Amino acid sequence: MARxxxxxxxxxxxxxxxxxxxxxxxxxxLPTETELCEQFEVSRTVVRExxxxxxxxGILVSRQGRGMFVSKYPFSSKFELNSxxxxxxxxxxxxxxxxxxxxxxSAGLCAERRSDEDARNIRRxxxxxxxxxxxxxxxxxxxxxxxxxxxxxxxxxxYFHRFLKFLEPTFAxxxxxxxxxxxxxxxxxxxxxxxEHNSIVVAIExxxxxxxxxxxxxxxxNSLGRxxxxxxxxxxxxxxxxxxxxxxxxxxxxxxx
Amino acid sequence: MARxxxxxxxxxxxxxxxxxxxxxxxxxxLPTETELCEQFEVSRTVVRExxxxxxxxGILVSRQGRGMFVSKYPFSSKFELNSxxxxxxxxxxxxxxxxxxxxxxSAGLCAERRSDEDARNIRRxxxxxxxxxxxxxxxxxxxxxxxxxxxxxxxxxxYFHRFLKFLEPTFAxxxxxxxxxxxxxxxxxxxxxxxEHNSIVVAIExxxxxxxxxxxxxxxxNSLGRxxxxxxxxxxxxxxxxxxxxxxxxxxxxxxx
DNA sequence: TGTCATATGATGTATTACAAATTCAAGCCT
DNA sequence: AGGCTTGAATTTGTAATACATCATATGACA
Numbered sequence: 001m002a003r004x005x006x007x008x009x010x011x012x013x014x015x016x017x018x019x020x021x022x023x024x025x026x027x028x029x030l031p032t033e034t035e036l037c038e039q040f041e042v043s044r045t046v047v048r049e050x051x052x053x054x055x056x057x058g059i060l061v062s063r064q065g066r067g068m069f070v071s072k073y074p075f076s077s078k079f080e081l082n083s084x085x086x087x088x089x090x091x092x093x094x095x096x097x098x099x100x101x102x103x104x105x106s107a108g109l110c111a112e113r114r115s116d117e118d119a120r121n122i123r124r125x126x127x128x129x130x131x132x133x134x135x136x137x138x139x140x141x142x143x144x145x146x147x148x149x150x151x152x153x154x155x156x157x158x159y160f161h162r163f164l165k166f167l168e169p170t171f172a173x174x175x176x177x178x179x180x181x182x183x184x185x186x187x188x189x190x191x192x193x194x195x196e197h198n199s200i201v202v203a204i205e206x207x208x209x210x211x212x213x214x215x216x217x218x219x220x221x222n223s224l225g226r227x228x229x230x231x232x233x234x235x236x237x238x239x240x241x242x243x244x245x246x247x248x249x250x251x252x253x254x255x256x257x
Numbered sequence: 258m259a260r261x262x263x264x265x266x267x268x269x270x271x272x273x274x275x276x277x278x279x280x281x282x283x284x285x286x287l288p289t290e291t292e293l294c295e296q297f298e299v300s301r302t303v304v305r306e307x308x309x310x311x312x313x314x315g316i317l318v319s320r321q322g323r324g325m326f327v328s329k330y331p332f333s334s335k336f337e338l339n340s341x342x343x344x345x346x347x348x349x350x351x352x353x354x355x356x357x358x359x360x361x362x363s364a365g366l367c368a369e370r371r372s373d374e375d376a377r378n379i380r381r382x383x384x385x386x387x388x389x390x391x392x393x394x395x396x397x398x399x400x401x402x403x404x405x406x407x408x409x410x411x412x413x414x415x416y417f418h419r420f421l422k423f424l425e426p427t428f429a430x431x432x433x434x435x436x437x438x439x440x441x442x443x444x445x446x447x448x449x450x451x452x453e454h455n456s457i458v459v460a461i462e463x464x465x466x467x468x469x470x471x472x473x474x475x476x477x478x479n480s481l482g483r484x485x486x487x488x489x490x491x492x493x494x495x496x497x498x499x500x501x502x503x504x505x506x507x508x509x510x511x512x513x514x
Numbered sequence: 515t516g517t518c519a520t521a522t523g524a525t526g527t528a529t530t531a532c533a534a535a536t537t538c539a540a541g542c543c544t
Numbered sequence: 545a546g547g548c549t550t551g552a553a554t555t556t557g558t559a560a561t562a563c564a565t566c567a568t569a570t571g572a573c574a
Contacts, residue, residue: 006526008309032555043528045302048557049309052265056310064556065536079423080335098416101362102355109354159355166336263557289524300559305525321525322566 007042012050014040019059019070030060030068081170093224095170100220102163103148107200107216108209110154118154119205125150126197130190145171147197151216154204189226196222264299268307271297276316276327287317287325338427350481352427357477359420360405364457364473365466367411375411376462382407383454387447402428404454408473411461446483453479 018024031039036047051068054060057078062068081095110118129144145168152161196219203211275281288296293304308325311317315335319325338352367375386401402425409418453476460468 008526012313034555045305045527045529048302049306049526052306052309053313056269056313062556063536064534065554067536067555078335078337079420094414094416097362097366097412097414098359098420101417102358105354105358105361155354157351157354159351160358163336163355265557291524302558302560306557319525320567322523322568324524324567 007040007046008049008053011036011040011042011046012053015050016054016057016059024070026070026072028070030070032067079166092170093227095167096220096224096227099164099167099171100217100224102160102167103151103220104213104216106148106152106155106160106164107204107212109157109160110151111204111207111209111212113156114154114204114207118150122147122150122154122204123201126201129197130194144193144197151200151204192222193219264297264303265306265310268293268297268299268303269310272307273311273314273316281327283327283329285327287327289324336423349427349484352424353477353481353484356421356424356428357474357481359417359424360408360477361470361473363405363409363412363417363421364461364469366414366417367408368461368464368466368469370413371411371461371464375407379404379407379411379461380458383458386454387451401450401454408457408461449479450476 015024015030024030030036033044033047033051037044040047051060051062055062059071060068061071110122114122125147129147149161149164149168152164155161196215200212200215200219203209203215272281272287281287287293290301290304290308294301297304308317308319312319316328317325318328367379371379382404386404406418406421406425409421412418453472457469457472457476460466460472
């Protein structure tokens, strides 16, 4: 593996380092492309590809005929979750707390601002989610993500939907519950969730932000609890089978392609 | 203004669109660079710069001698705010709502989980922020960001701090209030903010999550109101001076170098 | 059948040339 | 003097070509 870094990558990293350690200040003009070619002893092709990357990251701006400049706000305006972290239980829980924060407010704003069409859509999605229970073998722990996205849509603030969509991969893993829990448990599981969903929907339909806040908070706190319970079952099952699998390993295994 | 889009940008957008609408599937091999040149009727320089961007976004990977491929996980596991959007008032408000969601919960969790040292630190930062009022000329509308960061620190969940830090550039712009508002107004402004801060701090010290929620919500809703009021003043002043500057232009102008 | 050399085709890098946009100053006009 | 035009110089944007390097497929050879 470990491929040799391309010249382009080297130049790009060096330049972005210069920006972030302050030797190139926001707004400042960079050396011309030809000067950079001399400094790095590479061709203009390389410099330009490197610059293209930094430009798409918003670190540089370049204007034909004038030159290249450090962006006025070069400091990372992106928020990323390194995929290593997503597979550990503590990280998943920490991120679920972040999600709870967003979703509680999302439910409240949705209750305030939803259109009638939003409300109808949300109820429809809830019913679709319920209908999906007919398949007894496979369930996603957060199989109800579409429901949550529909609510975010109703806030009329696109950032809520975008942020939730961004968090989706963290929660969209599938679990084969059948290997873990009895049918009875699943029934109970679905029953609980439906009840929780329903009280959220009712609050949104009645345009009661406070009630929506509360119902969503309850739902996600319970979700957190269910996640923890499930993880305990997994660990117990592994121990019974003589394995010593941690929850994170489990999450990796069931990861669907 | 409205600069003509570069060919590079056009190609990059088209390719990323192909990925996201599914006509190019994860893991699939792309046409060769020369083929893309023919398709788009541009030079290889353009194609390569476009690809360089997509590669840095993690959408494509290219291997020397083999070809270019759509990444297996092209779907952005990063959340970014494009800097163009940050300069418009509606966007700023929308993002402030997102921030409110995070911070209300942040205050609550902090009240629950803070260490004694966290509590001391928060109060200390609040007092430092107050002390800064001695400088009568310059104020940042959200000069109190450190205070909010200190609270996020107290949640014991690193993602709250990280997310807030990520949003900081959106709110860390400086305003020269002196050209806009009277000294009296500033006094009142600071007075209000201090009162709001204090009730948050008290709630956290008393470990009362519900009160912390409420206090933080009040503070940020008022912040939202102050931002709107300020924007109205700016527009009014411009109109008086015979200009027709929108708030977004204003934000660009006061941009500090 | 298995192995190695070679051919082939892909991306990576270099070089050169020209197009288009911006700046700046000289020079002209009023 | 002040404002305007013009053109040269500079800089990024695009194009075209050549070669280097890496990966794979092919086919000869044992």
